Amino acid sequence: MMETIVSSQNQATIARPVRLCGISANDFRDCVAEIRPAPANHGIVFRTPQGPVRACIANLCRQERHHTTSLRNGEAHVRTVEHLLSALYGLGIDNAAIELKRCGIPFRDFSADWFCRLIVHAGVRELPERRRLAKITERETFFGPGGETAILSPTPHDRLTVECHIDFPDPIGKATVRYDSGDGNYADAVAPARSFMSSPLADGDSDKWERVRSIYPILPEDPSESPLITYTEGRFLTPLRFPNEPATHKLLDFLGDISLLGLRLAGRVEVYRPGHRFTAETVARMAP
Numbered sequence: 001m002m003e004t005i006v007s008s009q010n011q012a013t014i015a016r017p018v019r020l021c022g023i024s025a026n027d028f029r030d031c032v033a034e035i036r037p038a039p040a041n042h043g044i045v046f047r048t049p050q051g052p053v054r055a056c057i058a059n060l061c062r063q064e065r066h067h068t069t070s071l072r073n074g075e076a077h078v079r080t081v082e083h084l085l086s087a088l089y090g091l092g093i094d095n096a097a098i099e100l101k102r103c104g105i106p107f108r109d110f111s112a113d114w115f116c117r118l119i120v121h122a123g124v125r126e127l128p129e130r131r132r133l134a135k136i137t138e139r140e141t142f143f144g145p146g147g148e149t150a151i152l153s154p155t156p157h158d159r160l161t162v163e164c165h166i167d168f169p170d171p172i173g174k175a176t177v178r179y180d181s182g183d184g185n186y187a188d189a190v191a192p193a194r195s196f197m198s199s200p201l202a203d204g205d206s207d208k209w210e211r212v213r214s215i216y217p218i219l220p221e222d223p224s225e226s227p228l229i230t231y232t233e234g235r236f237l238t239p240l241r242f243p244n245e246p247a248t249h250k251l252l253d254f255l256g257d258i259s260l261l262g263l264r265l266a267g268r269v270e271v272y273r274p275g276h277r278f279t280a281e282t283v284a285r286m287a288p
Helices: 082-092 111-124 208-215 245-261 276-286
Strands: 003-013 018-026 032-035 044-048 051-054 070-071 076-078 096-100 122-134 140-143 149-153 160-167 174-180 196-198 229-232 263-270
Touching: 003 032, 018 111, 032 111, 044 208, 051 070, 051 076, 051 140, 082 111, 140 276, 149 160, 149 276, 160 245, 174 245, 196 245, 229 245, 245 263, 245 276
Parallel strands: 044 096, 122 263, 160 263, 196 229
Antiparallel strands: 003 122, 018 032, 032 096, 044 051, 070 076, 140 149, 149 263, 160 174
């Protein structure tokens, strides 16, 4: 189903360090980290006070993957890595060392936009070694217990193309978004898409937003300025940045989680109703 090939493209790292100062998504405390350049074949490695954690499927923390992606290597633990990993994958960064003071990743909103803008500003540096790819060689379909499906197909080129389908109750509904790694538009078309959360509160409840804020205290008083898309039955509390933003965020998460393969994927993937658990299971089946 898969074979490792050598790409005509070279590996890449960031051109200079990127400092991240924000809030931890886990406990909403101030959090600092730094993304540093790394040599070829280093991969993406988180350096914590307890030790290094490589971004790979073997280090997936399976107890915490329902709504987020966390990694563990012995006592070293890193939570909520998917948005940063997605940004690195989408911008073509193969190698980076991410220095953490604590186990959380700093963030500004629930998307990859902030990470993307900082990395683009720092620049991307090409390395002399060629990039290795995991190339899909035959069609295969994976199924999940909740109707999730991933169809992997070979292509004549060495790019990754993804067609992501979602199906949620209104106001999200059904939507399809597409991604081609060769387009070079990740920063504009994918990175700004935010996570979304359904509020269990009735539309007639005037205190609905304050109750959502009691769950996520970093949310502002005005839901139109929220870093997280919140919705109730039939309508959004938070205006969308662009059409199909929820579907695009599912694509964003998928790219972050698929990066745990450790190699860039070449081929076509059609994914239906993706989630962290299902994508991780798909990566585990593909991993050499």
